[in-house]
Amino acid sequence: MPVKLNLAKRNKMKNKNLTWKEAFSASPGPASSKEAAILTLKGLCMGSADIIPGVSGGTIALITGIYSQLLRAIKSIGLEMAGKLLKFDVRGALSEVHIRFLLSLFAGIILAILSLARLMNFLLHNYPVPTWSLFFGLIAASIFVVGRQVRGWIGNPGFWFIAGTVAAYFIVGMIPVSTPEKLWFIFISGVIAICAMILPGISGAFILLILGKYEFITGTLKNPFIQNNMLIIIVFCAGCAVGLLGFSRILNYFLENYYNSALAFLTGLMTGSMQKIWPWKEVLSSKIIRGKEHVMAYSNVLPKELDAEFFFAVSLVIFGFILVISLERLTMDKT
Numbered sequence: 589m590p591v592k593l594n595l596a597k598r599n600k601m602k603n604k605n606l607t608w609k610e611a612f613s614a615s616p617g618p619a620s621s622k623e624a625a626i627l628t629l630k631g632l633c634m635g636s637a638d639i640i641p642g643v644s645g646g647t648i649a650l651i652t653g654i655y656s657q658l659l660r661a662i663k664s665i666g667l668e669m670a671g672k673l674l675k676f677d678v679r680g681a682l683s684e685v686h687i688r689f690l691l692s693l694f695a696g697i698i699l700a701i702l703s704l705a706r707l708m709n710f711l712l713h714n715y716p717v718p719t720w721s722l723f724f725g726l727i728a729a730s731i732f733v734v735g736r737q738v739r740g741w742i743g744n745p746g747f748w749f750i751a752g753t754v755a756a757y758f759i760v761g762m763i764p765v766s767t768p769e770k771l772w773f774i775f776i777s778g779v780i781a782i783c784a785m786i787l788p789g790i791s792g793a794f795i796l797l798i799l800g801k802y803e804f805i806t807g808t809l810k811n812p813f814i815q816n817n818m819l820i821i822i823v824f825c826a827g828c829a830v831g832l833l834g835f836s837r838i839l840n841y842f843l844e845n846y847y848n849s850a851l852a853f854l855t856g857l858m859t860g861s862m863q864k865i866w867p868w869k870e871v872l873s874s875k876i877i878r879g880k881e882h883v884m885a886y887s888n889v890l891p892k893e894l895d896a897e898f899f900f901a902v903s904l905v906i907f908g909f910i911l912v913i914s915l916e917r918l919t920m921d922k923t
Contacts, residue, residue: 598733607679616661616903617688630654631696636704638785639699639793643695645787648745648860651912656843658693658786661686675725720867721901725908727865733912734788735855738848745852745864760794760864766801771823778827783835787819788854794864863888867901 618624630652634645649655664686672681711719738745765772777799785792796802805824842850854867866888891898 599622614683615685615687615689616664617686617690623758624688626655627689627692628696628699631693632700633696634693635697635700636708639701639704639708644785644788644792644858644861646786647727647730649786650788650854651733654693654787656840657686657689659836659840659843661689661693663831663840665833716869717867717897717901718904720865721904722908724862724865725910726912727862730788730914731804731855731858731862734851734858736857738852739847741852744846744849748849748853749859750879753779753857753860756857756860757863758860759798760861762798769804771819774801774805774820774823775827775830777805778824779831782831783830786836786839788858837916867905897921906910 630648633652634648637648638645646655647656664684666684669681669684672678738749741749755845767777774786777796779798781792781795783792784795793802796805805820808814808820811817811819839850866890868891869886870889871886891901
């Protein structure tokens with residue numbers, strides 16, 4: 589999807605007082621309501637992925653062609669914007685931020701988190717094999733789509749692919765632990781989780797599960813207006829903001845300067861995470877946390893019977909794979 593950067597317009601407006609409309613239109617983002625709707629839909633898909641331990645919203649951003657735009661948009665919230673805010677030039681600050689892109693995308697993400705969290709939780713608990721089968725097909729196709737963009741696998745790209753695969757394999761294989769509920773740790777959890785959330789292949793929700801804070805944070809979201817819960821949410825969001833603004837710049841730097849190796853590393857992250865998404869699992873140990881059972885350790889197994897559920901699961905893997913390939917071709921046609 590093309591994004592209008594309006595650079596000439598922004599340069600022209602730098603030395604004049606902007607109206608609110610001019611400041612908003614100077615911001616890079618969708619050029620039409622149709623493009624805004626498509627971007628919001630991509631945000632909806634990202635938000636749906638982010639609430640699932642094991643699936644990354646960053647993967648969705650990568651396969652839908654908006655990953656680099658997302659990092660640039662986050663990077664636009666920087667020193668120039670802060671400097672104008674300190675001078676009380678709010679409209680000038682607004683023109684520096686990719687506000688139209690971020691508003692469209694985050695509208696979809698927030699809508700997904702608020703509306704689909706209960707549905708995804710229901711599907712994962714009641715229909716785990718079909719649900720994970722669909723995700724398996726989605727991620728398998730994502731690896732194919734992103735991997736074929738790497739120009740040559742010999743040398744640095746091959747090394748970084750292996751490094752990403754090994755890193756993700758061990759991260760998603762970690763067993764969730766019990767951790768403190770102090771505000772300083774909530775802040776750190778936000779920093780780490782948001783970094784994982786924008787990395788393809790590593791789920792921020794799963795990182796929270798590893799840190800022992802998934803149920804704790806989601807529990808506060810059910811009753812956000814209780815005073816203590818509100819404080820926890822604010823501290824967690826502050827950690828997310830710090831992590832997002834800092835880590836996105838690091839990712840953006842590597843994509844701009846070492847694109848091929850960075851893409852190979854991201855492909856490796858998705859490949860290494862596949863063990864978490866394998867549909868057929870055997871629970872080794874579990875623990876009751878806040879009245880709900882959470883799997884602490886499991887092993888991947890082969891399906892026991894070639895029954896109707898097996899063939900349905902396979903059909904969902906194929907459907908998920910075709911869906912991503914079709915989405916990629918549709919995205920390429922739009923650019």
